[in-house]
Amino acid sequence: MPLGMSSLYNRYDLGHSLFGVEGRILYVDAVLAKGYPEPKITWTFDFDNGTTLRPGESLDRYHVFENGTLRITNVSYHDQGLVETIANNSVGKDRVVSAITIYVPPKIVELRTFRNRQLIKRPFEFYLMARPADSVAMQCVITRASPPPSYRWFRNGSPVVFGGRFTTDASGCLIISNVAKIDSDVYECVTSNMVGEDRRSVFLEVESLERKWVRKYLPCSRECGRGKRLITSECRISITNFKVDDNECSELRRPMSIRVTCNPEPCLDGATVKKWFCRGNKSTSKPSWIAFNWSKCSNVCGRGKQRRKVECVNPCTLEKAEGCSASEKPLRHRRCNEFRCYGDES
CATH class of the missing domain: 2.60.40.10 (Immunoglobulins)
Incomplete structure (x- = not known):
C-alpha cells in the first residue's frame, strides 16, 4: 500500500520533514493510501503524549478533516516533534513518520x-x-x-x-x-x-558639561492675607534641566535670593464678613455674594488650580439667601502659580 504526502500551507515538505511558523496554521496533507478493503487513516503525535486522531475528530488545536488532512491552528513551539500517519485495513497496515520543526520569529x-x-x-x-x-x-x-x-x-x-x-x-x-x-x-x-x-x-x-543657575520658587508662606515667597536658585544642566548638586555651579555667579509678596487677598471669616457687608437692619440687608478663602494651589509652579466656596447669603446673618445677581457672582476657580518651575531663563 503506497503512501504519499504533499505540502500545503505555511510549511515545506522536505521528504518527511515539515516545518511551520509559531502562531500560524500548519496543514499536513491527506495521506494517499490505496488498498482493499479501503484503508482507514489515523494520526498519532509523539509531542502530545501519543494522542491519536481519526478523520472528523478534533482535540484542542488539532483537527483531522474527513479527507485525512491534518490542521494545527496557532502553532506552538511545543508542536515540534514526530507525527505518524497510519493507514490500515483488515489485511495489513503501512505508516509514514514525519518530523515537524517549528520556526519562531524573534520578539x-x-x-x-x-x-x-x-x-x-x-x-x-x-x-x-x-x-x-x-x-x-x-x-x-x-x-x-x-x-x-x-x-x-x-x-x-x-x-x-x-x-x-x-x-x-x-x-x-x-x-x-x-x-x-x-x-x-x-x-x-x-x-x-x-x-x-x-x-x-x-x-x-x-549631556553637556555646561551648568547654570535657575530660579527656584518656594511656596507662599500664607494662603491668604498677604504672605511672602522666597525665590532662590539651584544648579541644573543646561540642556536637560536636570538638577545637580549646587557645588557643580560653584564657579558661576549665583543670583541673589529675594522675597516677594504673594496671596494678598484677605482671609475671610464670619466676623470679617459682617464687618464689611452688614449695613443697617439685619432683617432687610440686601443679599450678597460671599467668596471665601481660596484653597491651596494644586501646584507650587508650572500652573496650578485653586477653588473657593461662593454663596449667596444675608451678609449680617450669614444665612443662605436668594436674589444675588448672577452677573456679579465671583469666580469659583482660577489658575495660580503660572510661572515656570525651573525659573526665568532671561
Whole structure:
C-alpha cells in the first residue's frame, strides 16, 4: 500500500520533514493510501503524549478533516516533534513518520542599557543619559527564536559602522566607549531570522558639561492675607534641566535670593464678613455674594488650580439667601502659580 504526502500551507515538505511558523496554521496533507478493503487513516503525535486522531475528530488545536488532512491552528513551539500517519485495513497496515520543526520569529521583550558596566534602571525604557567619557552598552533581550536570529544596529536610520569606539559582542550588544556629545542620537536594534523580525529603539543623550543657575520658587508662606515667597536658585544642566548638586555651579555667579509678596487677598471669616457687608437692619440687608478663602494651589509652579466656596447669603446673618445677581457672582476657580518651575531663563 503506497503512501504519499504533499505540502500545503505555511510549511515545506522536505521528504518527511515539515516545518511551520509559531502562531500560524500548519496543514499536513491527506495521506494517499490505496488498498482493499479501503484503508482507514489515523494520526498519532509523539509531542502530545501519543494522542491519536481519526478523520472528523478534533482535540484542542488539532483537527483531522474527513479527507485525512491534518490542521494545527496557532502553532506552538511545543508542536515540534514526530507525527505518524497510519493507514490500515483488515489485511495489513503501512505508516509514514514525519518530523515537524517549528520556526519562531524573534520578539524583543526588553532593551537593556548599561553605563560603565552597570545596568541602568530608569523610568523611561527608551531613554539613556550618559556623561562624556562614559562607556555605554545597549542589548536586545528576546524571547526564544528559531532558527537563532541575527542582530543589526542602526543610528538614525543608517547602519552603525563598527570600529574604533563602536563595537559589538556575540550577543549582539552595541558598545560605545568614551562617549562624546556627538554620539547623542536614536539607536535601533533589529533582530531577525528567516521567519520574522522585531526592532526596538533607544535615545542616547550625552549631556553637556555646561551648568547654570535657575530660579527656584518656594511656596507662599500664607494662603491668604498677604504672605511672602522666597525665590532662590539651584544648579541644573543646561540642556536637560536636570538638577545637580549646587557645588557643580560653584564657579558661576549665583543670583541673589529675594522675597516677594504673594496671596494678598484677605482671609475671610464670619466676623470679617459682617464687618464689611452688614449695613443697617439685619432683617432687610440686601443679599450678597460671599467668596471665601481660596484653597491651596494644586501646584507650587508650572500652573496650578485653586477653588473657593461662593454663596449667596444675608451678609449680617450669614444665612443662605436668594436674589444675588448672577452677573456679579465671583469666580469659583482660577489658575495660580503660572510661572515656570525651573525659573526665568532671561
